[in-house]
Amino acid sequence: MMIRSVFAVLALAGSATAVLAGCADETGPCEIAGGSYHIVLPKAEHPPVLVFLHGHGGEGAGPINNERLVAPLQARGWAVIAPDGAIRPAGTGKRSWNFFPGWEGRDEAAFLNAVTEDAVARFGLDQNRVVLGGFSAGAFMVNYLACATPDAYSAYVPVSGGFWRPQPEVCNGPVRLLHTHGWSDPVVPLEGRILGADRFQQGDIFAGLEIWRIANGCLDHKPDSYSLTGPFQRRAWTSCDPGGVIEFALFPGGHMVPEGWADMMIDWYEALGDP
Template sequence: MRHVSVLGQIFGWILALCLPGHAAAQPSCGGPEMPCETVSGSYHIVLPEGPGPHPVMMFLHGAGGRGASLVRPSGTSKQAVARGYAYIAPNGLIRPGRNRPGWSFHPDFPGQRDEAAFLQEVMTDAATRFNIDRNHSILAGFSIGGSLASYVACTTPAAFTAYAPISGSFWRPHPTGCAGPVRLLHTHGWRDQVVPLEGRFIRQIAGRDFAQGDVFHAMTLWRRANSCDNFRANRFKTDGDLWRRIWVACAPGTALELALFDGGHGVPSGWGKMVLDWFEGLKGSIN
């Protein structure tokens, strides 16, 4: 895993200043210590060894999370980088009066920024600074990060090659439909009480219900977007603690799965490997 360190940055500046005819190097960015700044926000990135271009896994943190914690050399980031991926973790914004970051994910409530546009801004910035392959990209996210990933998949399905929300989906009222077909693998805990599979009421905001949606209804929307022939899944697979339901009688070039695990609100063991294997298995359907 290649982090861009502060010491490495300082060395680069010194080297550039010492070489005649060379302008001072631009400040670098990347790992947990130094986010890359864009017009609308910031992100962290870790890169594999080699020249690239590197496929991309972008992961959206949950409520109160931060991108810096996601790019430390462990867990999913370590797995992704070991398999040749650039791993990008954008940062949510802190709302006025609060002290923890979040995402403006709900389409019916005012947000601080257009998050879908911000994620594309991040991809454009990363393509400029680093040798990434934005045509082979997967957008994942946990909890409300998973909700944001779901809404991006619904409204702008071509923004990323594939989507992998975890423990987060649509909120009520559910979308009436999505813009087009997707490649999507949704993962959820059977015992999740923070974001139950059926959703739950949170509170009222300005006289309107703020309530989580139903994952099973979301799967209906995805089946409709992918022109699947049946309500029921066509294939079933068990990967350790992950129980997968797979729809294959759908439009060419699409992919749709629901993976359940016997756990609560979290990212299950084996999720990173499952998702990367799934994504790499889609290569025949990706232009």
């Protein structure tokens, strides 16, 4: 049996159902120019949708098969789209996301926009309530897209990923962002780490939050509110430019999409109101 990367294993963690991945009722992913995606639908018509990007070495089937991620969303009337990352160059043979500025590869912004447009047209989704989330490498992708195009999605919800160094000097704003991270994450530590034989450095998550506060024109470094939701210790910055909201949710765990995240994310998003 081949040993999978820790990213792929953790992306599948929590799955306890039969394989659900596919193109709604059809087996196999939905195919479009430039790639493919998986989708599951609720019974509701014109549902909001979470587009969720898998981690390094994974594929779209991983998040779709994760019951603790998908089941709460379906139960509350949300669709879930999980695109497939492109095979990365340099002979790795693994799927990931072309998130770092200057890398060669697929135009991910254009691809993900095409995924959303195809799914909205094909399945009758609510194009005004599309949230972009992701785990690990997928979360890095989410952050860079939010930085460049904050209004491309109605909100951004990365889990266990921020920026790489050198971190962006400035991001566009305002943005509605919920960042979730594990206190003891060893793969993407809160302080960042060096990886890839010293070629790459993950950035400090708290330094990334400062970039977002500046982009949103927040009045102070200090959070406006603190709250607890199950295992999540939450701090929010809301005294910012109109339309700008940043929230950071820390949980006592490692590199994973934690149980309870989907419901917390939906509650957070619905409390924001229309974008």
